[in-house]
Amino acid sequence: MNRRNLLTLLGLGATAMTLPQPSSALPANEEDAQAILDLVTAYESAWNTSDLDVMGALYTEDIHWVNVKGMHWQGFGAVDKAHRVYFDMMFRGTRQDLEEIESITPVAPGVVIAVVRWLHGPFTAPSGDKVPAMNTRMTLVLTKASGHWKIAHGANIEVDAGAARFDPVNGAAMKG
């Protein structure tokens, strides 16, 4: 995602006036916009270099994470441990590439909710099964404290490409 698209997403770009503005949208400034983009790309980079120290530095102390299998990890220690175990087990050297920051929704001063679409590369599960590449949509609640944006919550959902055709709002089969 380029900078102009990000600013547009946050209602700061040149085309902002032509976009519908939700009634509760709060002002965001370019510095916050850049910091939010930097946070998401730092997460991407941490994944793709399998650097769990860098990844952990992006978490708040009371981060919660619900992973793609519906596991719920509560607090920094649990979220950090679970990711380290899974990187050791199957994710080290795999890729998770940012396809799009689909939305950034401010909900309070210093709190935004981003929905991000990833392309999760293929990997081998502990069972030996080869898991093909998949898209996921991740909800990230990002909070600003002491001038720094961090990840307060993640919830990651595998995109069912077959079902997506019949999405009542966005599905190709529902529009044709």
Added chain:
Amino acid sequence: MNRRNLLTLLGLGATAMTLPQPSSALPANEEDAQAILDLVTAYESAWNTSDLDVMGALYTEDIHWVNVKGMHWQGFGAVDKAHRVYFDMMFRGTRQDLEEIESITPVAPGVVIAVVRWLHGPFTAPSGDKVPAMNTRMTLVLTKASGHWKIAHGANIEVDAGAARFDPVNGAAMKG
């Protein structure tokens, strides 16, 4: 979930002092605690009576929703439409029962993130397939505006019961 457990979850109960308190937890009062419980149970009731008007009244104007298939609906109109289509298609008369509010994490004044576990009853998909009952974990970002708590974001993930045994933090197979 009973009231005492909810208050404990929010750090207001008698056992609160024995629980680890996240550093960034903000004070919550009993009135907010009750309102948050009421909101989650109102959502449950709206589902179980297939009342999409009641459900929609719980949404903020700029709600986003990522459903269990990874579809991303942006704004009240899209979230409301998609749910109405799916209730007409397959969910009317089905049940989604609250098993547990697993966590309520305050992230800013008037903003909490709840993780809620549901038992989603069986239903028949448009394909004719019988879908058995499943657990889901739903992230709900709840915001307070003009004195009312509403749902600003939902992200719902099917719990993979097989994978759950190998959860690095909570899995039975990892503890034995």
